[in-house]
Amino acid sequence: MNKKELLEGMRGLVSDRVILAMFRVPRELFVPDDLRSKAYEDTPLPIGYGQTISAPHMVAIMCSLLDLQEGMIVLEVGGGSGYHAAVIADLIGAQGHVYSIERIPGLVAQARSNLELAGIKNVTMIQGDGSIGLPEHAPYDRISVAAAAPNVPEPFKQQLKIEGKMVLPVGRGYQELLLVTRKNGFSVEQKMGVAFVPLVGEKGFKE
Numbered sequence: 745m746n747k748k749e750l751l752e753g754m755r756g757l758v759s760d761r762v763i764l765a766m767f768r769v770p771r772e773l774f775v776p777d778d779l780r781s782k783a784y785e786d787t788p789l790p791i792g793y794g795q796t797i798s799a800p801h802m803v804a805i806m807c808s809l810l811d812l813q814e815g816m817i818v819l820e821v822g823g824g825s826g827y828h829a830a831v832i833a834d835l836i837g838a839q840g841h842v843y844s845i846e847r848i849p850g851l852v853a854q855a856r857s858n859l860e861l862a863g864i865k866n867v868t869m870i871q872g873d874g875s876i877g878l879p880e881h882a883p884y885d886r887i888s889v890a891a892a893a894p895n896v897p898e899p900f901k902q903q904l905k906i907e908g909k910m911v912l913p914v915g916r917g918y919q920e921l922l923l924v925t926r927k928n929g930f931s932v933e934q935k936m937g938v939a940f941v942p943l944v945g946e947k948g949f950k951e
């Protein structure tokens with residue numbers, strides 16, 4: 745499959761803005777060299793350290809659910825290769841900023857270099873345990889979590905702005921993708937069954 749076939753195939757399932765952003769971000773720069781020929785197959789790919797870059801349709805669905813707008817401040821938990829952060833960064837534009845936290849130092853280094861090669865400037869990759877969020881830059885307009893948590897971690901709720909939205913996979917074994925919206929309280933919508941690597945950390949699963 746090529747990029748055009750992959751992205752055109754998502755029309756109607758996700759927003760057109762997300763499809764356009766994914767046309768602009770070169771996924772091939774975020775996968776290992778020997779897997780570049782598979783960059784536009786709709787599948788997760790290994791990125792080392794037992795981790796994966798999520799499948800393109802999953803990145804598209806999560807970005808679409810978040811309704812990302814110009815100028816937003818976004819927390820991404822589970823930065824991996826930096827690709828998902830790059831797509832978010834494109835959608836929020838130069839006035840917006842993504843703080844992406846990743847627990848594995850080798851992946852942080854790799855993601856920083858991938859983002860630099862792709863010319864993406866509005867992402868800060870941070871090494872640490874993202875299961876407690878990232879209080880330094882809170883509150884966030886949006887939170888995007890790319891690893892499955894046992895439940896919705898309390899720090900994520902506290903670090904979300906009023907009117908903010910968060911998307912995250914939750915579950916042990918079977919996982920559900922949740923869209924959480926903060927108004928007076930929190931509303932939780934179950935969107936679909938998913939399969940993510942576990943969120944490992946203080947408010948996640950134990951190592």
Ligand code: SAM
Nearest residue numbers: 797822824825827828846847874875943944945
């Ligand atoms: N968004 C990534 C991308 O575009 O390549 C893919 C993320 S991968 C599915 C999930 C990532 O979450 C892994 O890289 C893993 O190391 C990371 N992770 C797991 N627990 C974490 C935690 N507590 N804090 C930060 N990152 C974590």
